[in-house]
Amino acid sequence: MSKHDPEANMTEKYxxxxxxxIGHHEVLAAEQHGLKRDxxxxxxxxxxxxxxxxxxxxxxxxxxxxxxxxxxxxxxxxIIGLWLVFVCQAIGEIATLLPLPGAFNAWGGRVVDExxxxxxxxxxxxxxxxxxxxxxxxxxxxxxxxxxxxxxxxWVVPLIIILVMVAINLxxxxxxxxxEYWFSILKVITIIMxxxxxxxxxxxxxxxxxxxxxxxxxxxxxxxxxxxGFITTLVSVGYAYGGTEMTGVTAAxxxxxxxxxxxxxxxxxxxxxxxxxxxxFLLASIVENNDKSLLNEDSSAAKAPFTIVxxxxxxxxxxxxxxxxxxxxVFSAINSDFYVATRMLLSLSRNGWAHKYIGYTNARGVxxxxxxxxxxxxxxxxxxxxxxxxxxxxxxxxxxxxxxxQSWILILFLHFRFRYCWKKxxxxxxxxxxxxxxxxxGNILGTxxxxxxxxxxxxxxxxxxxxxxxxxxxxxxxxxxxxxRDHYAQGLLGAWFPWVCSACLFLGYKFVRKTKFIKxxxxxxxxxxxxxxxxxxxxLKPRGPKWKRFLQYLV
Numbered sequence: 001m002s003k004h005d006p007e008a009n010m011t012e013k014y015x016x017x018x019x020x021x022i023g024h025h026e027v028l029a030a031e032q033h034g035l036k037r038d039x040x041x042x043x044x045x046x047x048x049x050x051x052x053x054x055x056x057x058x059x060x061x062x063x064x065x066x067x068x069x070x071x072x073x074x075x076x077x078x079i080i081g082l083w084l085v086f087v088c089q090a091i092g093e094i095a096t097l098l099p100l101p102g103a104f105n106a107w108g109g110r111v112v113d114e115x116x117x118x119x120x121x122x123x124x125x126x127x128x129x130x131x132x133x134x135x136x137x138x139x140x141x142x143x144x145x146x147x148x149x150x151x152x153x154x155w156v157v158p159l160i161i162i163l164v165m166v167a168i169n170l171x172x173x174x175x176x177x178x179x180e181y182w183f184s185i186l187k188v189i190t191i192i193m194x195x196x197x198x199x200x201x202x203x204x205x206x207x208x209x210x211x212x213x214x215x216x217x218x219x220x221x222x223x224x225x226x227x228x229g230f231i232t233t234l235v236s237v238g239y240a241y242g243g244t245e246m247t248g249v250t251a252a253x254x255x256x257x258x259x260x261x262x263x264x265x266x267x268x269x270x271x272x273x274x275x276x277x278x279x280x281f282l283l284a285s286i287v288e289n290n291d292k293s294l295l296n297e298d299s300s301a302a303k304a305p306f307t308i309v310x311x312x313x314x315x316x317x318x319x320x321x322x323x324x325x326x327x328x329x330v331f332s333a334i335n336s337d338f339y340v341a342t343r344m345l346l347s348l349s350r351n352g353w354a355h356k357y358i359g360y361t362n363a364r365g366v367x368x369x370x371x372x373x374x375x376x377x378x379x380x381x382x383x384x385x386x387x388x389x390x391x392x393x394x395x396x397x398x399x400x401x402x403x404x405x406q407s408w409i410l411i412l413f414l415h416f417r418f419r420y421c422w423k424k425x426x427x428x429x430x431x432x433x434x435x436x437x438x439x440x441x442g443n444i445l446g447t448x449x450x451x452x453x454x455x456x457x458x459x460x461x462x463x464x465x466x467x468x469x470x471x472x473x474x475x476x477x478x479x480x481x482x483x484x485r486d487h488y489a490q491g492l493l494g495a496w497f498p499w500v501c502s503a504c505l506f507l508g509y510k511f512v513r514k515t516k517f518i519k520x521x522x523x524x525x526x527x528x529x530x531x532x533x534x535x536x537x538x539x540l541k542p543r544g545p546k547w548k549r550f551l552q553y554l555v
Contacts, residue, residue: 053187053275056240058326059138060397061280062287062305064236066294068229070215070284071222076230076237077280079449081272084241086446087408089436090415091245092265096434098528099257104245104411106347111417111523114515118353119505120410123498125344127403131242132337133380134396136161139330145323155382161331162378165338169371172364176339183332190325191275194306197313198282206313215288224289228463231456235401235494238453240276242404243333244268245411246340257530262434279306286312338374345370398494402457406498409450412443424520433530461495464488 065073091104100106105124109117136158143157168175197206204210216222223230247264283305287294293308307322315321346367349359358369419439422432429435436442466484469477509515 053191058306058329060236060240061283062294064233065284065289067225068233069221069224069289072224072230073284074280076233077276080237080241081276083446083449084244085269086438086442087245087411088265088268090411091247092261093432093434093436094418096257096261097432099530100528104414107414111421111518113517115506115510118509119502121344121348122505123403123502124407125341127400128337128341129377130396131400132334132378134400135330135334135337136378142323142327142330158382161334162375165334166375168335169338170366172366176335179335180332183328187329191279195278198286198309201309201313202282202285211286213285215285218288221289231460234453235457236397238404239397239401243336246336258433283309341374342367342370345373395490398490399497402494403498405454412447415443421520421523422525457495461491
């Protein structure tokens with residue numbers, strides 16, 4: 001590390017003693033004990049980027065264009081991306097003030113009702129507990145590109161990844177941060193290569209064919225399937241964006257949340273605009289929405305949309321290169337999934353919502369029991385042996401996307417409530433270490449977008465139920481019926497499971513514990529606050545000329 005690096009002057013280990021404990025609400029503050037502050041600014045920024053670029057972009061973007069057309073896909077990514085920008089601003093404001101391992105899930109117990117915090121934390125854990133098997137199922141599909149036609153067992157790769165993930169998580173948060181840092185760099189380089197390659201291919205410089213905007217004028221384009229086609233893509237787009245809110249979780253182990261969290265959340269708009277919207281626009285301009293290779297029905301990277309563009313550029317090794325990149329992306333995603341899932345279990349345990357032994361951490365700050373439980377959940381991926389990796393992946397995407405929507409809408413609600421409580425207690429916005437920009441209008445717009453997306457998924461799940469063709473139907477008709485039935489069941493489960501499960505968790509906890517609604521004047525907005533040391537305050541001061549700081553922000 002350079003001697004000029006401002007972080008080099010910090011102590012090597014940061015404990016949670018840097019948190020203020022006012023005395024009341026010790027239960028939530030207790031979740032911070034035993035963790036290590038080993039995540040630097042570069043880790044926080046790259047983890048935030050890594051959470052944005054994953055299998056959702058690499059594996060499902062083609063299906064989105066094929067379903068909704070180029071215009072519908074770009075609109076879906078733009079609208080949900082805008083919603084996510086304001087969600088991340090809300091996370092940034094509160095996580096900078098209260099960097100708790102439970103992140104936004106812990107806020108409900110501070111400003112609304114302990115039952116809400118209980119429900120949100122369990123649902124967020126379920127989200128990541130399901131995401132790991134989904135990503136592992138995707139890894140089996142991706143490796144299948146190289147092993148097609150052989151007798152290679154599909155469960156071998158997920159099992160190897162699980163073992164590697166356990167080893168990484170046992171080392172500690174610093175190993176997680178370093179691994180994510182380098183994986184993120186690889187993914188960023190790939191996206192930049194794709195964008196450059198896409199521009200050259202679209203202009204006809206590579207491949208010899210000038211595409212321009214012709215793909216936007218073919219049959220079905222630009223809005224293929226109309227309104228139904230558009231709303232059909234919302235859940236998969238939500239899944240693609242899922243993980244961006246991870247900054248709120250990593251804040252608890254950041255060396256300086258007052259500096260790192262705002263910088264991480266303020267890059268969200270640029271990341272969405274650059275990585276997603278530019279990529280989707282180029283992809284939709286080069287590959288027509290009726291191209292059969294876009295459908296990607298088995299999620300195979302041989303048909304991944306990014307691979308198609310590289311192939312059109314005349315790069316012969318495109319498929320193998322992209323397959324390798326997608327695989328590292330999955331590996332990186334699983335690494336992050338393990339981290340968040342274990343921290344959610346830690347939060348549940350420390351709050352008394354799960355067995356106390358689950359919250360045990362060793363000398364390196366590793367929640368060992370939580371790692372063991374998450375490992376057991378990961379073994380769900382081995383069911384791909386019986387039902388197929390692609391099928392498992394699509395079912396999990398439906399459920400996970402809906403849980404993500406629920407989390408985002410609740411985060412905005414909690415931010416509204418937090419600001420109300422803050423004002424009621426006679427505090428000004430200037431006292432916040434970071435204030436979200438666009439409040440309250442951004443939150444209102446985000447809430448409207450979120451509610452519309454959730455209602456759309458509910459509507460989509462109940463229309464067009466399958467009809468049994470009769471006993472005299474042909475085998476082909478019965479096969480079509482079975483596919484329609486499975487698709488309908490998948491839609492119902494994905495759209496309604498998070499809300500039914502959440503209602504049971506919230507009402508069940510409220511009935512058993514007899515919790516009460518928290519008045520704004522009684523809301524605990526202090527326990528667990530990060531109190532910066534003198535070196536932290538010095539680190540917050542701007543350094544260097546403005547042009548250099550702006551360039552560093554962009555990079």
